[in-house]
Amino acid sequence: MEMQYEYEGKMYPVKISREGEQFKVGVGDKTFVVDYKELKPGFITLNIGGKITKCNIATEDNQRHIFINGNVYRFNKVEAGMKQASFDKLPSSITSPISGKVTVVGAKDGEIVNSGHVILTIEAMKMEYQIKAPYAGKIEKVCFKTGDQVDIGVLLVEMEKEEAGAPKKEE
Amino acid sequence: MEMQYEYEGKMYPVKISREGEQFKVGVGDKTFVVDYKELKPGFITLNIGGKITKCNIATEDNQRHIFINGNVYRFNKVEAGMKQASFDKLPSSITSPISGKVTVVGAKDGEIVNSGHVILTIEAMKMEYQIKAPYAGKIEKVCFKTGDQVDIGVLLVEMEKEEAGAPKKEE
Amino acid sequence: MEITKVLVANRGEIAVRIMTACQEMGIATVGVYSDVDAKSPHVEMADESYPLGDPTPSASYLNMDKLIDIAKKTGANAVHPGYGFLSENSKFAQTCADAGLKFIGPSAEVIDSMGDKIAAKRTMRKAGVPVIPGFTGEEKGETIQQACERIGFPVLIKASGGGGGKGMKIVHAMGELDAAIQSARREAKSSFGNDELLLEKYLAKPRHIEFQILADEFGNVVHLFERECSIQRRHQKVIEETPSVALDQNLRDKMGQAAILAAKTIGYSNAGTVEFMLDADKKFYFLEMNTRLQVEHAITEMTTGIDIVKWQIKIASGEHLTLEQEKLIQHGHAIECRIYAEDPEKNFMPSTGTLKTVELPTGMNIRHDTGISQGSKISPYYDPMLAKLIVYGEDRKDASRKMEWALSNYIALGVTTNIPFLRAIVHHPAFASGDLDTHFIETYFKSWAASTTLPPEVLIAAAIDDFKHSAIVDDSENSQAENESHSPWKQVGRWRIDS
């Protein structure tokens, strides 16, 4: 069986098979033989060649949150066929990381902006948060105006990336 | 709808019906109008005429464990038809309240004993516990001998109660 | 006046904290909650709880009419405002008094006298408490620009109407001044409904040292020693500790006496905090007074054994302060970390969502004050502080080690938290050496990011978990769930489980 996980923009394929009570797990070019024990739901221990690791797992849809050695790793399980769609869509849109009120709109539709340009300022929990351009490119559409309430996850800005290989408008 | 509960050997019938968002509950000769709120599973509040009571409920089969105002009440829900059986059976047998080892047998089959007579001594968790006759009567059968291991809930002794109305063997 | 029933006009951990104190004292409690908080622990904790509706603060926890109405209706005879929300609102204190409800805190006049930061400094300067050089509006005919030239850059702009880092800006040169003023006014207006600003000398490497005060209604005042709150981000305290390594007994006594003088000068009563800045030369300056319970009060409780909230209630009931300054001692060392739902790697953006798994570090001398629990939804309406993790140790090293252990065992999955960031701070040599100042985070953690290396164990755990669950789906006809009775104790264990 093979799974695909995506973490910080990188893909990690993992091969797994059961061998009696153990699992054989292939990560990158290495294969691990793993004793697995579920102490209680979501709370597991791995024994890999005598080295014991305790983990907590929380799962929702394709999201995986795993706590190991005091760190939390958040990543996604990528289902076959889904990979293409989600990765093509992301770069062209900026969604709101927070719910709040738009206090300043710093770019117009059609405007060419540099990476880091502040497109929107959102006030939430009495603090101001700036939505910056993740790359240089053209603003296709700013979906909200000053005073609008935005919810976490909504599409704020559509942008077209200035392709590295494509002809640049100015040097 | 009517329910029957048994607590400390006494029966408590309760009548209940839903009235919109509220419940009408009859206990004894009183009827209560109750607002009920489940805060989380097993954790509820009752509002009875403005007086608020918080309770925790745990349920297993017919057992009910309810925590109210720092006290725990353990009682049974009695299903129709079941009442007779369980109440006839109880007085004639003594079950083990603990798992342990029989260290002393203090009565023989057929023996007449007084209330409080020590029939068996069971050692558990390094302490001795005495199984006493709950009433005066005749020992029908002692089911274990010294050295036997007994489990919680098993029948230890069968006894026949000396009926108050029946002719007594001696005065 | 005997306090018999307290309406707690707050939410979250501080509402739980106050209700616990009330219950231990045999005082009934009334909780309030906005729609999004209906399932919060403080709602369960209260003897009775009432809805405030719309979660917008102004419609709920800031809505005086609703709060007073619920207090009257339930027969409460006192109101505890907690911190934040209406806790430093003199109008609320007065409205409570007018409605015959004891406001657990100082009088409206005292709140007013310290609420205006400019007037507060003026008062303290007159009373002989050292105050930082600045522009407070009393300097006749001086513009804010002229004041900057007089004081010298860098300067700090602050909102006159409130604290908590809202509306604060540091300005390093005249060219930045106008933009900073505009932004500060906007934040101040939105937070406090008042866009008045003040200005002060920005100190190099200052420490934030504050003194906890308890004052009864008969003029008796004691201090419960200092708290060092130098580890701040955007003027929001992140980690606090007591005692401060910067204070020796002599300086502690001097600052404590100054704090008592400040409280006595304004006729303070109830619990309060006098905040000072301490510069590299160990000179201290009055910063402001917080006329309420503070978030970080717990570390003082750990090292003095005194229950500050119970004393607030006792003082409000008209009891005399029986604590004597000479008999008060500090013992051991306490540290508090504020656990926030925020992403340290993304400019500390607040994070919202549902807390799916919560497993807390427990053990001796670990205190965890929280108003959330597993399953809680973290909404964007209120402060993103999830909890306060407080530890106590024999000494600073022992406490630091315990904090590091506790943070490493603090499992909260579902929303992004600042726990890895807090761990990095507590683990840092500069923290261990005690060499703190209010620029600590800026100096050492300017663009901090957790390691992005994914240990293979993470992928292995995920893959095995997914493998096992995909296997179950295949033969799920036979799922255990179908056979289980509908009892509440089946909540232990997820229902589709393979072991």
Next chain:
Amino acid sequence: MEITKVLVANRGEIAVRIMTACQEMGIATVGVYSDVDAKSPHVEMADESYPLGDPTPSASYLNMDKLIDIAKKTGANAVHPGYGFLSENSKFAQTCADAGLKFIGPSAEVIDSMGDKIAAKRTMRKAGVPVIPGFTGEEKGETIQQACERIGFPVLIKASGGGGGKGMKIVHAMGELDAAIQSARREAKSSFGNDELLLEKYLAKPRHIEFQILADEFGNVVHLFERECSIQRRHQKVIEETPSVALDQNLRDKMGQAAILAAKTIGYSNAGTVEFMLDADKKFYFLEMNTRLQVEHAITEMTTGIDIVKWQIKIASGEHLTLEQEKLIQHGHAIECRIYAEDPEKNFMPSTGTLKTVELPTGMNIRHDTGISQGSKISPYYDPMLAKLIVYGEDRKDASRKMEWALSNYIALGVTTNIPFLRAIVHHPAFASGDLDTHFIETYFKSWAASTTLPPEVLIAAAIDDFKHSAIVDDSENSQAENESHSPWKQVGRWRIDS
């Protein structure tokens, strides 16, 4: 010797307590568990855990071979025995030493010297520590009957080989003596494998006062003040507190010095407890020395800020004691209640079963040491103590009030507990007045029973709950369970739920 990895040869709350201390100190931990404990918190807590098989104590937690074998296999270099089980077994201490494992406790010789209660008293009497009049076997030619006549009834029969109330009997008259001796020998044999008995004067209204000792391996000894453990049932401690209201500073110093003398006399090292009886005339007598960590050590930790388990490990590592007697202070007041799975109304019969709902009281200065959790099965194999509830307050009254609140909010459904009994004690005027002695329970709670009145709210709650569930069964085709994803965070909430 640097301790790097500790095998914790115990279970339950004390295993968790020790592992936490190790982890904070950066020391790896090895857990062990019998079959019935496979899902216990201490198993999860340890860095690695290994099965001991059959739950019978002799086959598991008392099985030296298995324990030593696991320690060697895992590379542990020290063993912590906790309390109970092998903690006072000198053979185990020696076996560890022989296997190159540091036993965290005193040497085998020291354990031996105090393990025989008769020899221990002889030693202490010689050293000048006051000892209670009794029959210790050294009185030449005297029979136990003659000794009874010499000492005068009532007398107390005790097992020579161990403590914890096992094998103890009070005898009021010569006629009861033989039966008591037989029963005591039987219990002693079964508990300690040794049926030797000793006899002593039974004091009227005595208090049980013990002193916590810390001693390093270089002859330095301090005491961490007293614990009053007078509230006992069948010689098992039920509620402990510190400080004791019976001691003034003078008596505290005298008893503390006697405790230090006792420890020094036998060359004691590591943590230990010197137990005294204090009679109505404030005369104190050495009772015995417990050469191990005690259940009730936590109240000393609360009032001194000292982590006794960490000191055990530091001392075993060869560190010097840096605590100085003159600088040690007690502050506030701490009380511990032992939460047992037992039925106070049925002669304290141990109760077994599954803990179905557990909701603990939490809050400042409430410490809860436990090795069980929701879903835990309480088996008849081990001591029925579920947990220790420890509170700290500014003074005795504050602590008592907190304890009463905590007990009233301690929800543990599924097994019968002694919580209502503990509440009744803490609520009793005799407890409030501090007028305690070891007959306290016998005097005030001889045939205690909780009220059997069933409040109507109980029936109302049950009826509504049953009504709602019966309604669900009717339309359960549509149960929510079917629609929920199989994620671990669905563990919050029972799956067949109607709200």
